[in-house]
Amino acid sequence: MKIYKNIKKCRICGSSNLKLIINLNSQPTANQLTSNFNQKEISVPLKLLFCNTCKTTQLSSTVDSKYLFSKYVWVTGTSDVAKKYCEKFVLITRKKFRDVKSVLEIASNDGTLLREYRKRGYRVLGVDPAKNIARKANRENISTIAGFFDFKLSKYISKKFDKPDLIIARNVIPHVEHIHSIIRGFKNLSKKNGIIAIEFHYLYEIIKGLQYDSIYHEHLYYFSLKSISKLFKKYSLYPFDYDKSPISGGSIVLYFSSNKRNKSKKLKNLEIFEKNKKLNTLSTLKTFGDKSRKHRDSLVKIMNSVKGNVYGYGASARSSTLLNFAKFNHNKLKFIMDKNKLKNGFFTPGTKIKIVKFNKNKIPKSSNIIILAWNFRKEIINQFDKTSKHKFIIPLPGKPKIYEIQ
Numbered sequence: 239m240k241i242y243k244n245i246k247k248c249r250i251c252g253s254s255n256l257k258l259i260i261n262l263n264s265q266p267t268a269n270q271l272t273s274n275f276n277q278k279e280i281s282v283p284l285k286l287l288f289c290n291t292c293k294t295t296q297l298s299s300t301v302d303s304k305y306l307f308s309k310y311v312w313v314t315g316t317s318d319v320a321k322k323y324c325e326k327f328v329l330i331t332r333k334k335f336r337d338v339k340s341v342l343e344i345a346s347n348d349g350t351l352l353r354e355y356r357k358r359g360y361r362v363l364g365v366d367p368a369k370n371i372a373r374k375a376n377r378e379n380i381s382t383i384a385g386f387f388d389f390k391l392s393k394y395i396s397k398k399f400d401k402p403d404l405i406i407a408r409n410v411i412p413h414v415e416h417i418h419s420i421i422r423g424f425k426n427l428s429k430k431n432g433i434i435a436i437e438f439h440y441l442y443e444i445i446k447g448l449q450y451d452s453i454y455h456e457h458l459y460y461f462s463l464k465s466i467s468k469l470f471k472k473y474s475l476y477p478f479d480y481d482k483s484p485i486s487g488g489s490i491v492l493y494f495s496s497n498k499r500n501k502s503k504k505l506k507n508l509e510i511f512e513k514n515k516k517l518n519t520l521s522t523l524k525t526f527g528d529k530s531r532k533h534r535d536s537l538v539k540i541m542n543s544v545k546g547n548v549y550g551y552g553a554s555a556r557s558s559t560l561l562n563f564a565k566f567n568h569n570k571l572k573f574i575m576d577k578n579k580l581k582n583g584f585f586t587p588g589t590k591i592k593i594v595k596f597n598k599n600k601i602p603k604s605s606n607i608i609i610l611a612w613n614f615r616k617e618i619i620n621q622f623d624k625t626s627k628h629k630f631i632i633p634l635p636g637k638p639k640i641y642e643i644q
């Protein structure tokens with residue numbers, strides 16, 4: 239069974255003017271954990287391309303979404319940072335948009351965010367492709383439709399429900415092949431004064447922090463303000479403001495509307511910033527590719543130089559890219575600890591490292607721990623006692639660093 243196809247033309251504008259930025263080797267998809275060490279795996283090319291016509295950075299291969307998302311093991315409820323930010327997200331939107339009474343969230347997961355809105359009296363509706371997770375949300379009285387959101391589903395929603403005042407899509411737009419159909423769906427459900435909040439891992443942060451580990455098969459597009467605005471404009475949706483978000487190691491929440499509102503000063507400044515940084519250019523992306531390869535080489539050197547066993551922390555999707563690109567496997571890493579119980583007992587894709595329950599007493603004193611979920615590095619290091627004398631290898635952002643507890 240072929241689970242993927244390679245693109246010849248840009249998914250956004252149809253141009254064939256696609257340039258290779260970095261090849262991260264063929265890898266199994268990042269969330270396909272295996273329960274058996276000897277289980278056969280399917281590898282898919284992982285190459286980042288830049289469309290020199292519409293300036294959208296994207297992957298060369300599209301994996302069948304049913305294969306990718308049907309058994310999604312990542313649940314937003316598990317990270318403290320993600321949880322805290324949910325509350326903040328609600329407070330920010332409440333303050334900004336006082337007329338909003340109803341919220342529709344696309345890829346609402348287990349309802350973590352919608353629960354915060356409902357607590358405050360909003361009418362809420364969620365859509366999520368993972369049936370088991372949608373069921374869980376419904377059980378907890380967060381009304382959730384199990385399915386892939388697209389134009390067709392938007393027609394169903396508009397028949398059954400009132401149009402929402404606010405549509406939220408957090409870190410979903412970059413993951414979907416049928417992106418045009420989704421945005422048509424937004425337009426279809428958007429009221430005249432309606433707002434659409436789109437959160438995405440911001441290309442500038444990826445480049446600045448050398449976050450090549452955020453490149454994985456689920457993540458098809460790597461948007462800048464310019465590239466995403468151009469895409470939404472095709473459907474007569476216009477950006478008017480934005481906020482920063484800590485998710486994924488640097489995201490932004492961009493607000494669109496059907497009616498052309500005045501752009502905030504903040505948004506205008508971001509447009510100027512992207513221009514000054516030459517963010518949407520082939521040469522900037524090529525430099526990012528070169529630096530990422532060099533970064534990988536220096537991380538390999540560090541891992542080879544430390545004495546004794548190395549343990550991992552955080553079997554996230556991005557850790558899968560890093561492990562496969564650097565070729566760290568079960569010989570190098572004894573095991574990876576992860577707080578997500580759903581992942582415990584499984585093996586990492588391609589690199590076959592066992593994922594175990596977090597238990598700080600399992601690790602001998604003065605051990606080496608590589609923090610693969612580096613965007614939660616403070617949270618992680620704080621769990622260990624000072625007397626443990628562990629050495630933490632922090633691969634990213636920027637240059638790899640060693641931090642010793644003392």
Ligand SMILES: [Zn+2]
Pocket residue numbers: 248249250251252253289290291292293294
């Ligand atoms: Zn294009």
